Amino acid sequence: MKCDMPRDRQPDQAFSLVLASDEGDCAAREWMRANDLISIQDFAAMAGVSVRQVRRWHAAGQGPERVKRSRQKTYRRAHAEAWIEARNK
Numbered sequence: 635m636k637c638d639m640p641r642d643r644q645p646d647q648a649f650s651l652v653l654a655s656d657e658g659d660c661a662a663r664e665w666m667r668a669n670d671l672i673s674i675q676d677f678a679a680m681a682g683v684s685v686r687q688v689r690r691w692h693a694a695g696q697g698p699e700r701v702k703r704s705r706q707k708t709y710r711r712a713h714a715e716a717w718i719e720a721r722n723k
Contacts, residue, residue, distance in 0.1 A: 669710055669711070669712065670710070670711040671701060671703065671708040671709070671710060671711070672708060672709050672710075672711050672714060673706070673708055674688055674689070674707060674708070674709070676709075677697075677698075677709045677714050680714060680715070680718060681714075681718050681721075697717060698710070698713040698714050698716070698717040699713060
């Protein structure tokens with residue numbers, strides 16, 4: 635099974651089109667995990683802070699980029715993990 639991302643699609647669209655192999659050796663599984671969207675609550679838990687603190691960071695222009703989907707504001711898991719790792723160094 636070929637695991638390349640469709641080059642003519644945006645990542646959000648490609649996300650729903652990717653099918654990973656049963657063996658789990660496909661790069662698509664890692665791509666899908668990295669592009670999971672997480673809530674503000676999940677990000678706060680990952681960072682070990684309150685949701686209120688996450689909102690303060692956002693108001694101050696800090697933190698990973700938000701992804702707005704309808705009314706819900708989310709973060710890409712990979713961006714959140716990278717930001718937390720950089721903050722903890």
